[in-house]
Amino acid sequence: MAPGAPVNRDVSLVGRQALEGPYVLLTFRHPEVAERARAGQFVMIKANTISEPILRRPFSVMTEAPGEGTFTLFVKVVGPGSRGLADLREGETAGCLGPLGRPFPLPPAGHEALLVAGGYGIAPFVLFGEELGRARRRARLFYGGRTVADLQVREPFAALDIPLACATDDGSFGHHGRVTEAVAAHLDMRPGPVTLYACGPDAMLHAVARLAEERGVPAQVSLDPWMGCGVGTCLGCVVRLRRAGEARPKYHCACTEGPVFDARDVVWP
């Protein structure tokens, strides 16, 4: 097996922290993921306590503790797959393959990283915030949700000295409106060279891509299509990309060539 390759193993739940509403933090023991996963990479995981649905689900790695051999996922319960994970008790196991996928590339030297998260799209930015800190890049986070209860992961960014601007659709916290409006307002102040990074619902990613194009700034978007295998064989998670120099768009696997893509290449539906 090549170094850095994904590793398939049963992982024990070693910690769980219920957050508000449908959100929970789950910590599993998987030494290779803990050691190697980079921000934006994911694992395919399914609780061994359930038989349905049959497929594993992709989750971004939120944090990792190489010393303990553990990593943590930020899970929003939205269906039976995430429910199965959230219902695990300590010591119970899940089948897990990772780390998988293309991570967030660091911004060019001198660029400030503008992180744009929608709801549970916050997950990869905790790890990315740490990576940016180690690389001595400045970063700023824009965090949006329907309501304040969707903005569950704010503390890690205070610890990382990453300024945080929130937005909620219902005005319950931060800017009343779309998170991309807050990003646009920041770009209006001509902040110097920036690279946008976005993870969240498709509509938000598309809005970030449009904003990046209008303002002539680079953007990396983490897509979240339906994923079957995570390793490029089921061809279920393909996205249409039109890369520079290519005559027509082609399908590419989000699991192996993404999930992080250059926003300019994505052909939005």
Add this chain to the structure above:
Amino acid sequence: MKLAVELGGLRLKNPLIAASGTFGYGVEYESILDLSILGGLVSKGLYLEPRDGCAVPRIVETPSGLLNAIGLQGVGIRAFVRDVLPRLARYDTAVIVNVCGDTVEEYSEVARIAETPGVAALEINISCPNVKKGGMAFGGDPRMTHEVVAAVRKATRLPVIPKLSPNVADVTLFARVCEEAGADALSCINTLLGLSIDVERRVPRLAFGTGGLSGPAIRPIAVRMAWQAARAVRIPVIGVGGIAGTEDALEFLVAGCRAVQVGTANFVDPGVYARILDGLEAYLRRHQLESIDDVVGTLRYPADAPEGPGT
């Protein structure tokens, strides 16, 4: 204890084969598992030219199953032979090419190009439900089935293994047609034609409309059809459909299959092969049997029970 099996001229070190369309071209899994533990692997379906495949969504989960319409996206046979085969050469496993075509001539041409060192056999895809030409359109018509299989038979000296469609009333008719046309073995079965509907929007949940159902949901149907086919012909049958564990594989072997393919379970857990191999060895030990062949076709079916069409 002997796990090796022989399939119409194709020798496998064990009866586990990775099913077409669920294992890419093999190399996708080389960093995750040792491909040399596999008896064999079947490539994703290959045409003469690269194919884009269907629009998205392409996969949707249904109870105990996976409904897909990928549409045979692929790199084409030439790129497979040039770029992939050399990488597979370092593994001790039988590489089987899944041959596709829009026309009989295309099947023959793909088969000719595929006959190259490193390829152990050809599986003929006459049963994909997710393409407008070829595929199931050939495998659902006995005359076309005969024509395609005979043409590929003529084009190659490699073992020829048609993959039968379950979307027919009598699978034994097609099994016999394939045998007459010169097939060396049969893969039984491909996916079942299905439809899943988003009732809020009142549209199919797959962009293509219908799709092919796989996974544990189809296993009893696959076992029944493989059992019927195995009784209808003298050539060996490879059972495929919903295998996710040792017992599932054994069902097909007991029913009369000489080998089995694992499909959808690859997506769920790449550790499935190691698990089933351990399980098969344990089963042989527990039943004090020498080899897989001692399991094949040992079903004790009630003498007075119905056996279905064609048997």
